[in-house]
Amino acid sequence: MKRRIIITALILVMTLAFAGCSGSDGTVVIGSKDFSENIVLGEIMAQLIEKHTELKVERKLNMGGTFVNFEALKNGDIDIYPEYTGTGLSAHLKMDVINDPDEAYRVVSEEFDKRFGIIWLGPFGLNNTYTLAVSNQVYEKYGVETYSELAGISENLIFGAEHEFFDRQDGYDGLVALYNMKFKGEPKKMNVSLKYQAIGSGDIDVTDAFATDGPILKYNLKILKDDKGFFPPYYAAPIIRKDTLEAHPELEEVLNMLEGRIDDAKMTELNYKVDIENQPVEKVAEEFLKAEGLL
Amino acid sequence: MNLAALTIEHMYIVFIAILISVAVGIALGVIAYWVRIADKFILWTVEILQTIPSLALLAMLMILFGLGNVTMIVGLVLYALMPITRNTHTGLSDVSPFIKDAAKGMGMTRLQRLIKVELPLAFPLIFSGIKIALVNSLSIAVMGVLIGAGGLGYPIYRGIQTLNMKLILSGAIPVVLMALVFDFFMSKIERRLLRRA
Amino acid sequence: MSWIEFAQKNQTLMLDCLVRHIELVCFSVAAGMIISIPLGIFLSRYRKLANPVLSLAGLIQTIPGLVMLGIALVFLGIGMFPALVVLTLYALLPILRNTYTGITEVDKSLIEAARGIGMTGAQILFKVELPLALSSIISGIRISTVYIVSWATLAGLNGAGGLGDLIWTGLATYNSTYILAGAIPSAIMALVFSGLIGIVKRLLTPRGLREVRV
Numbered sequence: 063m064k065r066r067i068i069i070t071a072l073i074l075v076m077t078l079a080f081a082g083c084s085g086s087d088g089t090v091v092i093g094s095k096d097f098s099e100n101i102v103l104g105e106i107m108a109q110l111i112e113k114h115t116e117l118k119v120e121r122k123l124n125m126g127g128t129f130v131n132f133e134a135l136k137n138g139d140i141d142i143y144p145e146y147t148g149t150g151l152s153a154h155l156k157m158d159v160i161n162d163p164d165e166a167y168r169v170v171s172e173e174f175d176k177r178f179g180i181i182w183l184g185p186f187g188l189n190n191t192y193t194l195a196v197s198n199q200v201y202e203k204y205g206v207e208t209y210s211e212l213a214g215i216s217e218n219l220i221f222g223a224e225h226e227f228f229d230r231q232d233g234y235d236g237l238v239a240l241y242n243m244k245f246k247g248e249p250k251k252m253n254v255s256l257k258y259q260a261i262g263s264g265d266i267d268v269t270d271a272f273a274t275d276g277p278i279l280k281y282n283l284k285i286l287k288d289d290k291g292f293f294p295p296y297y298a299a300p301i302i303r304k305d306t307l308e309a310h311p312e313l314e315e316v317l318n319m320l321e322g323r324i325d326d327a328k329m330t331e332l333n334y335k336v337d338i339e340n341q342p343v344e345k346v347a348e349e350f351l352k353a354e355g356l357l
Numbered sequence: 358m359n360l361a362a363l364t365i366e367h368m369y370i371v372f373i374a375i376l377i378s379v380a381v382g383i384a385l386g387v388i389a390y391w392v393r394i395a396d397k398f399i400l401w402t403v404e405i406l407q408t409i410p411s412l413a414l415l416a417m418l419m420i421l422f423g424l425g426n427v428t429m430i431v432g433l434v435l436y437a438l439m440p441i442t443r444n445t446h447t448g449l450s451d452v453s454p455f456i457k458d459a460a461k462g463m464g465m466t467r468l469q470r471l472i473k474v475e476l477p478l479a480f481p482l483i484f485s486g487i488k489i490a491l492v493n494s495l496s497i498a499v500m501g502v503l504i505g506a507g508g509l510g511y512p513i514y515r516g517i518q519t520l521n522m523k524l525i526l527s528g529a530i531p532v533v534l535m536a537l538v539f540d541f542f543m544s545k546i547e548r549r550l551l552r553r554a
Numbered sequence: 555m556s557w558i559e560f561a562q563k564n565q566t567l568m569l570d571c572l573v574r575h576i577e578l579v580c581f582s583v584a585a586g587m588i589i590s591i592p593l594g595i596f597l598s599r600y601r602k603l604a605n606p607v608l609s610l611a612g613l614i615q616t617i618p619g620l621v622m623l624g625i626a627l628v629f630l631g632i633g634m635f636p637a638l639v640v641l642t643l644y645a646l647l648p649i650l651r652n653t654y655t656g657i658t659e660v661d662k663s664l665i666e667a668a669r670g671i672g673m674t675g676a677q678i679l680f681k682v683e684l685p686l687a688l689s690s691i692i693s694g695i696r697i698s699t700v701y702i703v704s705w706a707t708l709a710g711l712n713g714a715g716g717l718g719d720l721i722w723t724g725l726a727t728y729n730s731t732y733i734l735a736g737a738i739p740s741a742i743m744a745l746v747f748s749g750l751i752g753i754v755k756r757l758l759t760p761r762g763l764r765e766v767r768v
Contacts, residue, residue: 096518096726124515125505129728130424134505139424225723251723252713255518256632260713263631340521408744410704413737416721420730492616499618503725510620517624517711525628529621536616 088116090306090313093131093140094123097254098336098343099190099274099329103144105347106324107300107317113357114316123343127226127254128153136178141306142317146190146296150174150182152232159232159294163189166295174301181307183314184321185299188274188329192232192293194286195271197261201284208289212268213241221245222266224254232294233270240292258283274329276337298324319356360512364531367508370426370501371494374433379487382438386445386483387471400446403439411436411497415504424505429498436497437490444486448479481550488543495536499528557734564735572739574634575716578706579747582638583699586645591691594653595679604654611647619644619705627712637706637714644705645698652694656687692755696748703744707736717743 090111094104101123108119122140125131132154134140150170151157155177160166167185174180194209200219206212212219221243227233228251237243250266258277260266271278271285278285300317307313324332332350335341351357385403389396406414415432422428452475460470476483502510509528516524561568597604614622622640630636660683668678684691710718720736723729 098519122505124502124511124518125424126503126728127726130505130726133728134424137423139505225726229727229729250713251719252632253518253711253722253726255520256627256711256713259520259632265632265713337519340519340523405745408700408748409741410707410737410744412704412707412718412721413740416725416733417737419725420733496616496618499620510618513618513621513624517620517627520628522625522628525621525624529617532618532621533613533616537613540616 089118089120090142090310091120091122091140093125093134093143095128095131095143096124096126097272098276099272099333100144101343102329102332102336102347103186103298103300103324105343106320106350107142107144109344109347109351110319110356111313111316113351114319115310115312117310117313127224129226129229135180135301135303138303142300142302142313144186144298145182145301146298147182147185148191148232148294148296149230150301151294153226153230154178156231159292161291161294163295163297167297167299175304179304180301181304183300183302184318185297186320186324186329187297187322188324188326189295189297190272190274190326190329191288191296192227193271193273193288194237194268195261195278195283196268196286197264198282198284199264200267206286208287209237209241209243209292210289212286213243216243216245216268219245219267220247220250220265221268222250222252222257222260223270224257225251226254227270232292237292240290274326274333276330276333279334280338298329323354324350360527360531363507363509363511363528364535367495367498367510367532368535370429370506370508371433371491371498374430374494374498375437375487375491377430378434378437378441378490381434382441382486382490383445383476383483385438385442386449389442389446390449391467396446400443403442406435407439411500412503415500419504426501426506428504429501429506429508433494433498437494440486440489440493441483442486444482445479448482449475451482452478481547481553484543484550485547488540488547491543492536492540495532495539499532557731557738560731560735568735568739571715571717571719571736572743574714575703575706575718575740575743578634578637578641578709578714578716579699579702579743582641582702582706583645583695585638585642586649586698586702587695589642590646590649590694591653594650594691595657595684597650597654598657598683601658608647608651608654611650614643615647619708620711623705623708623712632713634714637709637712641702641705641709645702648697648701649691649694652690652697653687656690656694657683659690660686689755689759692751692758696751696755699747699751700744703740703747707740 092104092108094100104121104123108121111117112119125134128149131140131143135143147163147166147170151160151166155170155173160169167182171182174182194212196206196212204215206215223234228249234249245268250260252260257269258281261269261283262281271283302313332346335346336343348357385399389399414435415428418428418432422431456474456478457470460474465473498508499510499513501508502514509532512524512528516522516528593607597607622643623637626636626640630639664682665678668682673681706716707718707721709716710722717736717740720732724732724736
């Protein structure tokens with residue numbers, strides 16, 4: 063009796079395990095980074111694909127930072143995620159900054175295809191660049207407008223950013239080197255979602271911000287000007303595995319429907335709805351697509 | 358995301374992990390019981406596995422197995438081993454020597470004695486270990502979101518990122534409820550088993 | 555580079571994380587003890603309250619660590635303090651339950667005998683019950699400590715520092731060196747603390763009471 067139970071259980075386990083494994087042919091997996099904008103873009107793509115193709119979409123949104131998604135894309139755990147040209151250049155290709163947006167796009171497309179077998183589809187339109195933001199108090203006290211001015215008073219300020227900012231070519235090290243910034247003490251590293259809380263509570267004075275972030279408005283932060291042009295442009299676009307695209311060529315046409323449809327202003331608006339108004343991502347994505355006549 | 362789907366995914370991950378760890382855990386407990394030299398080693402190993410901080414273990418497993426549900430299941434199995442293995446071993450060891458002798462006297466082989474006498478007698482304690490493993494796993498599985506696995510960790514983590522209590526609770530309440538419900542019913546069964554034994 | 559080379563190159567960082575982690579563990583276990591041991595003694599006097607209080611503490615235990623830290627983040631913000639609050643809450647149950655069972659399992663006849671020779675309630679507590687319950691209480695402290703070393707790794711999420719910070723960084727940047735630099739020391743810490751407390755327990759338990767199994 064006991065033996066029969068054990069055998070049945072084992073068969074059950076194996077069936078369930080295999081059931082979970084299969085389903086990779088008619089399914090496409092969409093990942094995203096762990097901040098609202100990227101999640102919204104991922105959700106928009108997911109709904110669009112579900113509407114316009116026969117494919118099933120598995121969502122792995124909010125899955126860690128840039129590097130996690132890139133690794134997952136490279137080894138096939140996900141098929142698509144929204145990436146930024148600047149990030150592609152610096153963080154993944156480890157090349158120098160290219161300021162011309164078209165040139166940047168051309169280079170990443172070529173190199174990603176060549177080196178990784180990953181294809182860049184049509185850009186959404188938005189340029190979510192890294193910027194530096196200071197708290198309102200700092201701005202009131204020092205009146206800084208540019209990064210160079212910030213460098214001048216940097217030894218009075220504490221810098222904080224998410225972990226990956228310290229790991230990238232277009233991140234902390236390059237920034238302080240170019241501008242000769244010397245912040246007070248050790249920079250504070252934290253989870254990306256805690257940054258704005260930290261600056262709001264005064265735990266840090268300066269942080270890297272994404273230009274289209276909602277909390278910039280909420281915490282009344284001052285965005286400074288990158289006068290020496292350290293940060294490259296970060297035009298967002300879907301990047302997809304070459305073999306996924308070859309298996310399902312209809313994805314190219316569908317995803318290119320979004321090309322140029324989401325500019326900075328639009329993205330900020332969508333981000334605001336999710337971050338500040340706390341609307342669910344699915345709803346915001348759906349409303350956007352309907353308004354664009356894509357759903 | 359659909360809360361019902363997430364809850365089902367969460368349970369699915371935990372159940373598969375528990376099924377595997379029951380099979381492996383009982384097997385290890387039996388081996389520890391039969392093979393005297395192995396017993397300290399096996400019991401120590403499973404205890405060490407449990408002592409390792411869960412985040413640390415999951416992160417290390419992610420390095421080995423990548424992101425996703427499989428890694429989570431492996432992690433849960435490793436954590437569930439201690440209560441099951443130790444209780445199996447204790448349960449078997451606690452079987453009265455008189456009964457063991459009687460079985461030997463009836464001409465049973467070691468395997469027969471195990472399956473027909475010792476395991477059934479040890480079952481209440483083994484079941485208790487399974488209960489502990491299951492309830493703990495439901496809680497630990499929440500961390501799956503950090504290594505790309507599914508489940509109720511997703512709304513919880515998203516809620517943390519956006520400081521949205523509603524989201525956090527929407528994931529947390531089902532987890533806690535499931536843990537309480539399973540604990541309640543399995544404790545009832547456990548009591549009945551102990552009474553019978 | 556292997557995590558060991560990383561550790562050697564970044565000694566200040568590693569030391570900071572290590573010390574902070576130990577601080578988190580020690581403070582919260584100590585706070586847990588300060589609350590739970592008296593509470594456990596109290597419950598042993600008012601047994602009717604025992605069940606509800608233990609159940610409540612048990613309920614806290616079922617709440618996943620990520621959830622508690624998340625809620626602390628929402629209401630208390632970032633830093634060491636919110637993390638300590640959560641960790642202390644987690645430290646409560648094992649110590650409380652073991653204190654309570656340790657005392658209530660003391661042989662009634664011993665208490666009778668003590669009363670018989672004229673000991674006051676307080677004397678009975680300190681000279682009879684607590685020494686006999688000590689082994690159980692220390693077991694509870696050990697369980698709590700191992701839990702807390704584990705949960706403290708999650709506290710990196712609240713910006714509380716500690717070895718968890720390294721693990722979180724590693725997870726965020728898919729960097730196994732960071733992960734190992736945080737994971738392995740924390741695993742070792744859990745084992746070391748568990749072992750140390752085990753030794754303390756053996757030393758403090760009067761020889762006549764040493765149990766064979768833990």
